[in-house]
Amino acid sequence: MKKTTTLFSLMGKVTLALAVAFISAVALTALAGHVEYAPLATVPIFALPLVTNFSIPTLAFSSPVMFTEGICEDIQESIINLFGNNAPSLKRTPVGYLQALTSASNKAGVNQMPIPKNGKKRTVRITFDQRATDEGIEDLITSSCDGDVVDTPFEVDFEVEQAFSSPGIIFSEDEMRKLCQTDKSWIAQRLNARFDAMAVYLNKKLITQQNSNFGNFFDGTSTVHSRQLLVAATKSAFYYGENQILNDFTDISANGRPILIGNGKLRDYTRIQSKGCCNSVGIDLGMAGEFDYYQDQHVGSILGNADDFIGLAPGNVQFVSWNKYVGDYRKNFGNIIKDTIMDPYTGIVYDLTWKYDDCEENWILKLSLNYDLFFLPSNAFATGDALEGVNYSLHYRATEA
Numbered sequence: 001m002k003k004t005t006t007l008f009s010l011m012g013k014v015t016l017a018l019a020v021a022f023i024s025a026v027a028l029t030a031l032a033g034h035v036e037y038a039p040l041a042t043v044p045i046f047a048l049p050l051v052t053n054f055s056i057p058t059l060a061f062s063s064p065v066m067f068t069e070g071i072c073e074d075i076q077e078s079i080i081n082l083f084g085n086n087a088p089s090l091k092r093t094p095v096g097y098l099q100a101l102t103s104a105s106n107k108a109g110v111n112q113m114p115i116p117k118n119g120k121k122r123t124v125r126i127t128f129d130q131r132a133t134d135e136g137i138e139d140l141i142t143s144s145c146d147g148d149v150v151d152t153p154f155e156v157d158f159e160v161e162q163a164f165s166s167p168g169i170i171f172s173e174d175e176m177r178k179l180c181q182t183d184k185s186w187i188a189q190r191l192n193a194r195f196d197a198m199a200v201y202l203n204k205k206l207i208t209q210q211n212s213n214f215g216n217f218f219d220g221t222s223t224v225h226s227r228q229l230l231v232a233a234t235k236s237a238f239y240y241g242e243n244q245i246l247n248d249f250t251d252i253s254a255n256g257r258p259i260l261i262g263n264g265k266l267r268d269y270t271r272i273q274s275k276g277c278c279n280s281v282g283i284d285l286g287m288a289g290e291f292d293y294y295q296d297q298h299v300g301s302i303l304g305n306a307d308d309f310i311g312l313a314p315g316n317v318q319f320v321s322w323n324k325y326v327g328d329y330r331k332n333f334g335n336i337i338k339d340t341i342m343d344p345y346t347g348i349v350y351d352l353t354w355k356y357d358d359c360e361e362n363w364i365l366k367l368s369l370n371y372d373l374f375f376l377p378s379n380a381f382a383t384g385d386a387l388e389g390v391n392y393s394l395h396y397r398a399t400e401a
Contacts, residue, residue: 092196092345095203096261096296097210097310101319101373102347105292106259108314115160115320118327121370131385156377160320162209164201165368166194173361187363195343198350198367200298206319206373207302210310213375215391218251222389224308229269230400237272238400245311245396246290252390254313258291262299262309265398307398316392321371325351341367 100106171187214222225248227241249258260266270293300306325331325338332339335356342349350367357364376391 093200094295094297095199095346096294097207097299098199098203098319098346098348100259100261100292100294100312101206101317103259103292103294105257106312106314106317108256115322118329120327121160121322131381154377154379158320158372158374160322160370160372162205162372163368163370164198164205166198166366169194169365171363171365173363187365191341191365194367195345198369199343199346199348202348202369202371203296204298204302207296207299207310209373210317210393211303211395213373213391213393214395215376215393216252216387216389217248217394218386218390220389222395224303224305224395224397226397226399228401229265229398230272232400235268235272235400237269241398242269242290248394249311249313252313252387252392254316254392256314259294259312259314260291260309260396261294261296261312262307262396262398263295263297264300264307264309265400266293266307266309266396267295269398303395305397309396309398311394311396313392316376318374319371320374321348321369323349323351324368324370325353 169190171190216222217225227244228238229241230236231238245258245260270289273289299310300308303310323340325340330339331337335358337352337354339352339354340349341352348369350369353364353366353368355364356362375393378389378391381387381390
């Protein structure tokens with residue numbers, strides 16, 4: 001019983017240390033990416049229960065290759081103390097597609113997919129109906145007793161089927177004794193690094209899913225469409241390309257500001273917009289940029305071209321996840337804790353397993369997640385509808401000429 005109390009207390013302290021580390025990193029993140037990352041400030045910092053009888057730890061950093069040998073001498077210094085927010089352990093990778101999906105703009109005005117809150121797995125059945133087409137309308141008035149069309153509801157079953165987990169991360173008490181810093185602050189630093197790796201992996205998997213589920217443009221095709229955004233000779237913005245993108249979303253009856261995710265020439269275009277005022281033909285650059293942009297360095301390599309990017313109409317692609325270790329399935333007994341913990345950078349809540357190996361005197365940590373993407377069903381629009389095959393996710397390529 002004493003071991004359980006010690007483990008739970010350490011977890012609470014580790015979580016607070018992790019929260020302090022992330023608060024320091026948020027400012028760096030906002031500068032490195034885009035203002036769209038600002039909603040991070042509204043995300044709850046952590047989900048793991050805390051005990052209250054502890055003080056805020058002082059964070060430090062030791063070599064990721066090997067621990068400092070021997071006792072703590074005055075010459076031992078941390079990289080965080082030397083470099084502040086530029087320290088490698090505080091760096092986070094932009095995961096634009098994941099952040100776009102979980103953003104307030106993508107979730108505003110839509111009902112989140114109902115998912116289990118008690119640790120149980122179940123299927124969600126979605127019912128919908130198609131809008132009518134003008135097929136069958138005649139230039140005459142027929143008897144009201146005649147029946148020609150049967151309107152029936154449609155349904156699709158959705159189940160979260162994707163999952164991944166971290167390796168079992170070992171924290172050796174023998175090695176942690178060699179550090180000047182506290183065990184909880186060291187573990188918090190390593191969790192930060194693991195959270196970054198988990199987010200990058202998840203983001204890549206989501207982009208891969210998106211690559212197999214692009215919907216149609218108004219022309220009835222889902223293949224990549226090129227839009228010129230730059231003038232090659234002057235490296236200036238070419239606003240007609242943005243106009244075409246906005247028209248693309250208008251033509252498929254999309255609501256809200258389009259969300260664009262990518263890198264390459266799209267990033268150049270958005271940066272050029274923010275630096276100018278007015279060009280020689282009087283276009284106010286402040287009026288351009290009628291879309292939300294998220295930088296993502298992985299989109300191009302997964303979609304097949306460095307200048308490929310993703311276009312989404314808000315609310316039509318949903319990220320869904322559920323946690324195993326909640327409700328009756330949350331456990332704290334003996335030398336094992338099964339609970340959840342939030343990554344403050346992305347807001348993703350992971351399942352967490354803590355286990356103490358009293359033979360080897362090691363702490364073993366493992367993170368995992370069940371997740372999936374929900375797209376508008378392929379038959380959301382009827383056969384013959386002008387929007388047949390539209391799911392409000394479009395595949396683009398930025399060009400210059």
